[in-house]
Amino acid sequence: xxxxxxxxxxxxEEIAGQDEVxxxxxxxxxxxxxxxxxxxxxxxxxxxVAIECLARRLYGGTWRExxxxxxxxxxxxxGRGYLESDERFVHLYRKDRSLIANFKYIVRWxxxxxxxxxxxxxxxxxxxxxxxxxxxxxLRRIMERSCTTCRFVLSTTHPSAIIPAIASRCLPLFFAPxxxxxxxxxxxxxxxxxxxxxxxxxPDDLALIAQAARGDLRKAILYLQLAVESGGAIGPxxxxxxxxxxxxxxxxxxxxxxxxxxxxRIVESLMxxxxxxxxxxxxxxGRVAERDYNDPRIAVEIARTDHLLCHHANxxxxxxxxxxxxxxxxxxxxxxxxx
Numbered sequence: 001x002x003x004x005x006x007x008x009x010x011x012x013e014e015i016a017g018q019d020e021v022x023x024x025x026x027x028x029x030x031x032x033x034x035x036x037x038x039x040x041x042x043x044x045x046x047x048x049v050a051i052e053c054l055a056r057r058l059y060g061g062t063w064r065e066x067x068x069x070x071x072x073x074x075x076x077x078x079g080r081g082y083l084e085s086d087e088r089f090v091h092l093y094r095k096d097r098s099l100i101a102n103f104k105y106i107v108r109w110x111x112x113x114x115x116x117x118x119x120x121x122x123x124x125x126x127x128x129x130x131x132x133x134x135x136x137x138x139l140r141r142i143m144e145r146s147c148t149t150c151r152f153v154l155s156t157t158h159p160s161a162i163i164p165a166i167a168s169r170c171l172p173l174f175f176a177p178x179x180x181x182x183x184x185x186x187x188x189x190x191x192x193x194x195x196x197x198x199x200x201x202x203p204d205d206l207a208l209i210a211q212a213a214r215g216d217l218r219k220a221i222l223y224l225q226l227a228v229e230s231g232g233a234i235g236p237x238x239x240x241x242x243x244x245x246x247x248x249x250x251x252x253x254x255x256x257x258x259x260x261x262x263x264x265r266i267v268e269s270l271m272x273x274x275x276x277x278x279x280x281x282x283x284x285x286g287r288v289a290e291r292d293y294n295d296p297r298i299a300v301e302i303a304r305t306d307h308l309l310c311h312h313a314n315x316x317x318x319x320x321x322x323x324x325x326x327x328x329x330x331x332x333x334x335x336x337x338x339x
Contacts, residue, residue: 003225004218007190012053015046016186016217017178024173025050029057032119036143036152038167040159041175042277044216047155048126050175055122059115066121068110073127073275075103076135104138111146120151127275128154129161140165157277160314176310177215177279184210186217187224194228201227214283244270248284252292255327263323271315278315282306282322293330301325 009015012022012029028034034054039047055063068088075082076099083093083102092106107123115121125131131139143152143166154162154170187206191198201209205227213220247270254263270276270284282305289298305322309315 002222003190003194004221007221009046009049009053010056012050012057015050015053017182018046018050018175021050021173021175025054026057029054032058034058034120034122034151036147036170037154038159038162038170038172039153039155039175040157040172042157042177042215042279044213044218044220045175045178046217047175051122051124051153051155058122059118062116062118066115066118067124068113068121069124069126070107071126072130072135075099076130076132100132100134100138103135104142107139107142108146111142111150115149120149122153123150124153124155126155128156129158131161133163136163136166140169143169157275158271158315160316178217179215180207180210183213183215183217183220187220190221190224191228194225198228200231214279244274244276244284245288247274248281248288249292251285251323252288255323256331258327258331260323260327263327264320267319267323268316271319278319279306279309281319282309285322295330297329298326301329 012026015022039051041047052063055067059066079099080093080095080102083089083099083106089106092109093102094105097105111121111123113121125139139152140163152170154166156162159167159172184206187209191201191206201224206224209220209223209227213223247266251263251266254260254266267281267285270281271278276284282302286299286302289295289302301322305318308318
């Protein structure tokens with residue numbers, strides 16, 4: 001069994017490294033007063049599990065029946081096939097209607113469902129950045145009409161992809177990258193459960209795993225399980241690199257040749273087509289830069305961008321600004337000719 005599932009929190013208090021957000025969620029559940037929510041933050045910081053824990057605390061044993069969860073990325077990438085294959089939607093799906101027409105009908109139907117022993121139900125959209133503009137416009141109108149019987153929760157790594165008409169109706173909750181010390185303490189607790197008599201991984205190995213995870217607790221737990229089951233022989237440096245590495249290299253090649261527009265399009269494709277968050281793109285750029293360029297100016301610019309992104313800055317603006325600074329400061333006139 002995967003440890004990320006075995007040690008998945010079931011109560012709000014078990015969520016690590018997000019004390020301020022947890023405090024709000026507990027207050028919402030205990031008072032029964034939940035606003036529309038826009039839940040944002042990098043992968044592996046607890047967004048999905050926090051929504052689940054909120055539903056558990058709010059509804060108790062009927063939380064599954066009173067919560068409708070839509071994965072927007074699957075819906076709009078697989079299209080009608082997703083609706084046809086999911087038992088929750090197959091009885092509502094109409095073959096003679098378009099995908100967006102089916103989306104509107106299904107969301108309206110779920111929003112109109114009477115909750116069991118509660119005043120409202122939760123409507124959750126995971127990977128909400130995948131919602132098309134037309135889908136978001138439709139969702140805005142449904143939110144207006146269903147606000148007394150339904151609360152909408154949008155979870156995303158790209159808050160800038162949510163239209164202002166929806167974002168302004170939601171309370172933003174930002175899940176920051178989990179602090180390395182908190183990640184390490186979580187790994188130590190899991191290790192004490194799973195391998196109490198083993199001296200591998202060592203405390204230094206745990207520190208390396210926490211550093212390699214870069215605030216992604218889910219990734220850190222996966223690294224730990226890999227290290228333990230391999231006898232401690234596999235460290236973070238041996239974990240296979242990202243499939244997007246070659247694309248990131250091509251972005252640097254474009255900057256070096258003076259083609260800023262091409263570099264910007266390449267990194268935007270990492271965010272739009274490959275689903276990477278802006279911080280993950282910055283980390284990809286950092287890894288390639290450290291290996292191929294080893295220029296402290298690039299490290300400084302990436303660190304500055306990472307700091308801004310941790311404080312809820314606009315993803316696309318900050319990444320574009322990062323590329324412009326690298327082009328100007330590192331590759332000089334040749335790299336900034338297209339700016």
